[in-house]
Amino acid sequence: MIQRVAIWLSYLGALLLLPLFFDSVLAISIFNQMAIAIVFALSYNMLLGQGGMLSFGHAVYFGLGGFLAVHALVMIEFETVYFSVVLIPLVGGLIGLLAAVFIGSFSTHKAGTVFAMISLGIGELIAASSLIFVGFFGGEAGVSGDRTYGPPFFGIEFLRDVEVYYLAAFWVFLATLFMYLFTQTPAGRMANAVRDNPERAEFIGYSARRVRYISFCAAGFFAGVAGGLFALNYEFITEENLNAATSGRVLLMAYIGGLGYFIGPIIGAVILTLMNSLLSNFTDLWMLYLGILFVLTVLFLPRGFAGFIMMHQVAWIRGKLTTLAIPYLLTGIPAGVFAAAVIAMVEMSHSESDAFNFLGLSLDPGGALSWLLMLVLASASLFATRSSLPQLRAAWEGANSLPGDETE
Amino acid sequence: MTLLSLRQVHKNFGETAIIRGVDLNIEAGERHAIIGPNGAGKSTLFHLISGLHHVSSGEIRFKGEEIQDKPPYEISRLGMARSFQVTNIFARLNVFENIRCALLWPEGLRYSFWHLLGRQDPLNEKTLAVLEQIGLADKMHYPAGELAYAQQRALELGIAIASGAEMILLDEPVAGMSHSEAEQAVDLIRRVTQDKTLIMVEHDMNIVFEVADRISVLVYGEIIASDTPAAIRANPKVQEAYLGEVVSGA
Numbered sequence: 103m104i105q106r107v108a109i110w111l112s113y114l115g116a117l118l119l120l121p122l123f124f125d126s127v128l129a130i131s132i133f134n135q136m137a138i139a140i141v142f143a144l145s146y147n148m149l150l151g152q153g154g155m156l157s158f159g160h161a162v163y164f165g166l167g168g169f170l171a172v173h174a175l176v177m178i179e180f181e182t183v184y185f186s187v188v189l190i191p192l193v194g195g196l197i198g199l200l201a202a203v204f205i206g207s208f209s210t211h212k213a214g215t216v217f218a219m220i221s222l223g224i225g226e227l228i229a230a231s232s233l234i235f236v237g238f239f240g241g242e243a244g245v246s247g248d249r250t251y252g253p254p255f256f257g258i259e260f261l262r263d264v265e266v267y268y269l270a271a272f273w274v275f276l277a278t279l280f281m282y283l284f285t286q287t288p289a290g291r292m293a294n295a296v297r298d299n300p301e302r303a304e305f306i307g308y309s310a311r312r313v314r315y316i317s318f319c320a321a322g323f324f325a326g327v328a329g330g331l332f333a334l335n336y337e338f339i340t341e342e343n344l345n346a347a348t349s350g351r352v353l354l355m356a357y358i359g360g361l362g363y364f365i366g367p368i369i370g371a372v373i374l375t376l377m378n379s380l381l382s383n384f385t386d387l388w389m390l391y392l393g394i395l396f397v398l399t400v401l402f403l404p405r406g407f408a409g410f411i412m413m414h415q416v417a418w419i420r421g422k423l424t425t426l427a428i429p430y431l432l433t434g435i436p437a438g439v440f441a442a443a444v445i446a447m448v449e450m451s452h453s454e455s456d457a458f459n460f461l462g463l464s465l466d467p468g469g470a471l472s473w474l475l476m477l478v479l480a481s482a483s484l485f486a487t488r489s490s491l492p493q494l495r496a497a498w499e500g501a502n503s504l505p506g507d508e509t510e
Numbered sequence: 511m512t513l514l515s516l517r518q519v520h521k522n523f524g525e526t527a528i529i530r531g532v533d534l535n536i537e538a539g540e541r542h543a544i545i546g547p548n549g550a551g552k553s554t555l556f557h558l559i560s561g562l563h564h565v566s567s568g569e570i571r572f573k574g575e576e577i578q579d580k581p582p583y584e585i586s587r588l589g590m591a592r593s594f595q596v597t598n599i600f601a602r603l604n605v606f607e608n609i610r611c612a613l614l615w616p617e618g619l620r621y622s623f624w625h626l627l628g629r630q631d632p633l634n635e636k637t638l639a640v641l642e643q644i645g646l647a648d649k650m651h652y653p654a655g656e657l658a659y660a661q662q663r664a665l666e667l668g669i670a671i672a673s674g675a676e677m678i679l680l681d682e683p684v685a686g687m688s689h690s691e692a693e694q695a696v697d698l699i700r701r702v703t704q705d706k707t708l709i710m711v712e713h714d715m716n717i718v719f720e721v722a723d724r725i726s727v728l729v730y731g732e733i734i735a736s737d738t739p740a741a742i743r744a745n746p747k748v749q750e751a752y753l754g755e756v757v758s759g760a
Contacts, residue, residue, distance in 0.1 A: 283626065284623055286626050286627055286628060287622060287623045287624065287625055287626060287627065288614045288619040288620065288621065288622045288623070288625060288627065289621050289622060289623040290623065291603075291607065291610070291611060291614070291627060292611060292614065292621075294600070294602070294603055294607070295600045295603060295607075295611045297602075298600040298601050298602050298603060299598060299599065299600050299601070301562070301598065302594075302598045302599065302600065302669070303583075303600075303611075304561075304562075304581065304582040304583045304586070305560065305562075305582050305583070305586050305591065305592055306583075306586060306591075306611060306612045306614075306615060306669065306672075306673065307583050307586045307587050307614070307615030307616070307673070308583055308614075308615060308621075309581065309583045312621060313621070316621055316623065320623070362602075
């Protein structure tokens with residue numbers, strides 16, 4: 103219990119202190135994106151990780167919440183309604199909930215392929231409608247508003263990004279807390295039970311459909327909150343924010359982070375936001391690298407980054423975590439070199455200019471020397487990585503075993 | 511008092527008639543075994559009673575209420591619980607959560623998303639009591655999917671009895687167990703189903719004669735006899751259809 107409170111307090115502390123250590127415009131804008139992504143990815147995990155519902159259309163609830171939130175900003179601006187923009191995420195949430203109440207009433211009948219296909223269909227339907235109903239969705243340009251026209255909230259008018267950050271941090275903390283608490287309720291726990299075995303759940307008194315429906319509505323609500331945060335942060339929203347690409351991205355976040363753990367989607371949201379906003383400054387191919395990261399995660403870390411971290415629990419408890427440091431380096435360094443060499447070759451084949459600088463090396467796509475160097479480097483480091491695997495495996499087994507103990 | 515009654519129950523899958531006019535009354539407190547050769551429709555009969563499948567025609571009443579058209583969860587809420595022939599647990603939840611989930615509805619928590627499970631003291635105490643009863647208290651933090659087979663069977667039984675349902679349906683509770691495991695399981699079944707009404711499908715005749723106080727013999731979708739163990743043993747029709755070869759073979 104004390105441990106849990108400590109974790110939550112450090113989460114809150116991190117949210118509050120981050121802008122003090124990284125106060126550049128870029129950093130704050132990345133933090134705001136992260137905040138949005140965290141809520142969105144956690145809401146997605148209520149479906150897939152907790153409830154066993156694979157959705158290809160979760161952006162619908164994010165986007166609808168976002169669109170209505172922007173419209174609410176406009177209404178505040180024109181004084182049709184009068185409330186503080188602080189409450190905008192709640193507007194988004196209610197719209198997400200409303201959409202989920204309606205769509206979930208028929209889509210949660212079954213999990214598995216049926217659910218996945220319906221989610222895909224609804225996603226396409228809404229995305230297509232957004233280009234047809236121009237009055238509401240604004241066509242390809244989208245709709246925009248202005249968060250600064252509302253009545254000031256204790257003197258704050260949200261002119262600066264950092265003010266938006268603290269508002270977002272407040273909502274992120276609240277949303278994370280409530281999504282966590284949901285997992286600790288009968289409805290949340292039965293969502294896990296229905297995910298594992300819907301048939302048996304029906305024989306202990308629960309309609310699997312109703313259990314899914316409740317999770318689905320909750321997920322829609324929090325996706326809408328994330329959409330509302332998006333609206334507040336960017337002050338505009340377009341069709342892109344409710345189409346399949348956005349739905350796909352939230353799936354990647356939750357999966358790469360780790361579906362089986364509450365914290366997984368948070369990790370995934372942070373990683374993807376960083377890749378999206380930092381990596382894209384260095385290379386146009388960042389989507390390719392994201393795809394490779396996803397494939398590698400599916401192949402080698404099926405339980406995501408959170409699962410990878412949790413794998414070390416046993417070694418940690420037995421005080422043997424440090425014995426893994428050297429073996430990790432022995433494998434990690436050549437693996438890193440291999441990755442760098444492969445990336446260098448990918449960039450060379452993509453580059454249109456003459457020579458470019460890569461990690462301090464000057465590479466010339468037209469010159470045989472650069473190619474030869476990278477090829478040799480890649481083969482050598484791949485060989486070194488493979489040769490280092492047995493020692494890693496041995497170290498891993500050593501760190502996890504205890505003489506005479508076989509149960510864990 | 512008759513707790514469960516079946517009247518002219520038929521079940522067809524397409525052209526094939528699996529259950530062909532079953533009449534059966536189960537009295538409160540009875541321990542009833544259903545036996546019969548493979549393919550006789552024993553499991554199908556269980557699925558009809560518990561709501562997994564629905565009858566093609568006929569009527570099933572539980573506590574006087576018609577249940578033949580109800581979904582499983584409504585029948586479960588009336589106080590009927592069942593176990594499955596193939597282990598049917600919540601594999602990724604731990605053992606404790608498996609039992610606690612089975613207690614949620616009977617404890618009145620329903621679909622609540624405003625109660626925190628950690629604060630439900632009576633619920634958690636009852637969960638621990640059931641775990642003690644089925645001998646899995648020391649395994650309660652293990653993911654259910656990682657238990658040994660006999661332990662999974664015990665958990666399977668635990669999920670069925672946790673709710674405190676008056677009527678319990680057990681579908682081959684000792685299938686696939688070694689002799690000593692089966693003996694322990696029978697002990698467990700006896701203990702946890704005391705004062706309850708029990709219907710059991712079982713292949714092992716020793717166990718059937720040990721546990722049941724009434725036996726129905728199902729052959730090709732029809733009940734050809736329903737009587738005390740002694741009378742069933744002596745019944746020539748039963749011996750011819752099924753029992754003789756098994757008894758002489760055993």
